[in-house]
Each structure stands twice: as C-alpha cells, then as structure tokens.
Amino acid sequence: MKIIENFQINNSLKIDSKSKYYIECFSKNDLIELHKFIKNKNLSVLVIGECTNVILPNFYNGIVVKVCFEDMNFNKDNDTVIVGSSINWHQLVLETISRNIYGFENLSSIPGSVGAAPIQNIGAYGQEVSNLIKSINCYDYINNKFMSLNNKECDFSYRNSIFKNNSLIIYNVIFNTNIYTEFNLEYDSIKKYANLNDISLTNISINEVSELITNIRSISLPNPEQIPNVGSFFKNAITKKINIKEEDYSLDELVLWEINSKEVKVGSARLIELIKNQLDKYDNVKLSESHALVLVTNEHASQDEVISFAKHIQDKVFKNFNIKLEIEPSVILN
Helix, strand or coil: CEEEEEEECCCCCCCCCEEEEEEEECCHHHHHHHHHHHHHHCCCEEEECCCCCEECCCEEEEEEEEECCCCEEECCCCCEEEEECCCEHHHHHHHHHHCCCCCCHHHCCCCCECCCHHHHCCEECCEEHHHCEEEEEEEECCCCEEEEEECHHHCCECCECCCCCCCEEEEEEEEECCCCCCCCCCCHHHHHHHHHCCCCCCCCCHHHHHHHHHHHHHHHCCCCCCCCEEEECECCEEEEHHHCCCCCCCHHHCCEEECCCCEEEECHHHHHHHHHHHCCCCCCEEECCCCCCEEEECCCCCHHHHHHHHHHHHHHHHHHHCCCCCECCEECCC
C-alpha cells in the first residue's frame, strides 16, 4: 500500500485539486490495511479511477483511494473475462475486438477505467456496460468484507448502480463474452455517419465498427487530453410527455424516445441546443462547440464555477420546458 499526503489529483476537467491523503492499493491485503487506515483517521473516502467523470473540489479533506489491480484473464472457453479495476476501459475493448468478441465495440473510446464503468453504468450507441457484466468483486472498506455481487445485485439502471455513494470498492469485474453474435448498428447517429461516409453496414467487421464509433465520438465529443471535459454532463431526462411545456417550443422540435404510453426519454442535448443563446457567459467554463451536452473548461475553472454554470443551464431548461436535467458526473463535496 502506498500513501501520499497533500496529493495533486489529476482530473479531466483540469480543476486544481488536492487531497489530504492519497492511497494506492495493489492487493487484497492492501485493502484490509486500507480499512485500518480509514478507521484510524476517521475521514471521508473517495475512490477514484482515471477521474474522467468527477467534479472535484479544490481541496478534498479526506482519503482518496485508487485500486491498482491490472489483471486481465480470459477463461479457456472464452466465455468470461476477469478484469482488474485499474485497466483502461478502451484497452479492454481493444482486447475483446482482437479476440472477435462482440458486445464491447459500441463502447469504444469511452474514457476511464474498468472499475469506474459499472458505477456509472456507462453506455453509448445503444449499449450499456451492465448488459455485459456477469458479476463484480468488491470490498466493503467500512465493514472489512470482501463480496461478489451478481448482475442483479448490482442494481443497474440508467447511468446508475449500487456502487454510487457507498463503501464498496470494485477491484475486479467479470464480463460475459459470449452473449452477442451480431452488431447493434440501429442507433441513428451510426446510420447517419455511415450514410454520409458511404460505409456499408451490411458486411462490416468488428474492427470497422469500433473505428466507426471512435470517429463519431471524436467529431462530437472533445478529447479531454486536449480540451478539459467530463464527456456528457447531463443525463437524458425521463418525464411524462404531458408535463413538457410547449409555450415556446413544440414537441416536434425535441428528441424523444417513447418509454411507455405516458413517459418519454428526452434528448438533453437538444434541449440545451435550443436555449443556449439564453445562457450567460462564464469566465472559465462554457458549452462545447461540438456538442451541447459537454461542458469544457480552460484549465482555470473551480468546482464552484462549473456547478454554477451547470445550475444556470438547468434553470433555463426547466423554465423553457418544465424538465429537470440531472448532472451525470459525480460531484465530490469536501
């Protein structure tokens, strides 16, 4: 176990953030030692991956934990793979593609680690990581208990899981690798990109699907290494269709996916696109020019400024559409 005090936390929003303690755990024994350390210090705990989906304070007066499990083991029948939580997500995707394993390709190029993926139940282009997960090995750092949760016990839902806001640390994820036998190419943006670029989706290879997804992402979602961001900042809203305000905009102007006879999922990017001219200018944070769901900073923003701008957007959307937008990345309080 490695312990560092007053640690600078690298994060994709480039917020200048430090923590009182930073700990890296490399084994299950380290996790047990972590439990003792946490119990002794009696401070709040933040478990991180690559910090691509968090909004950090300038100083976190607690213990930041990173689990460094880097194993990746496919079983001999190639129907499951056990992956350490610190493995980069896209690295796993590339490995499954090299083995001609279907199901991961639509999640290509999503920033972050394998251990962070289930927490947020990452998803893109018609696929969610929860559809691929068999079980998760985790550790309860408060009760000093190792656990294995099956898919149902993880309580997955849209951009959510049991792992949010509790004392469970993911150290291994077990994926099913024999579920899918064909590609999911029904998402509108996939069809549109293929049509504009004269790409046939009939006889496409798994490598070509991954490249196509990566290209679509690169067009609309800025690379956080170049432009600080956390990807999609707001979840798509779910609401009753009858509750949507239509005084200034019609339903035909919105992007809607029907859930049932009463509820719809609303494309939040479209809502923001329609009201973006009503937004005030902030010094260090703004909407991305390529995607209305993405907030970008100039490396000088604080958590307060980012959250203030986000709330400003939420207020404008609610005023115009009677729809409440929910922030997707985790807001870490001090």
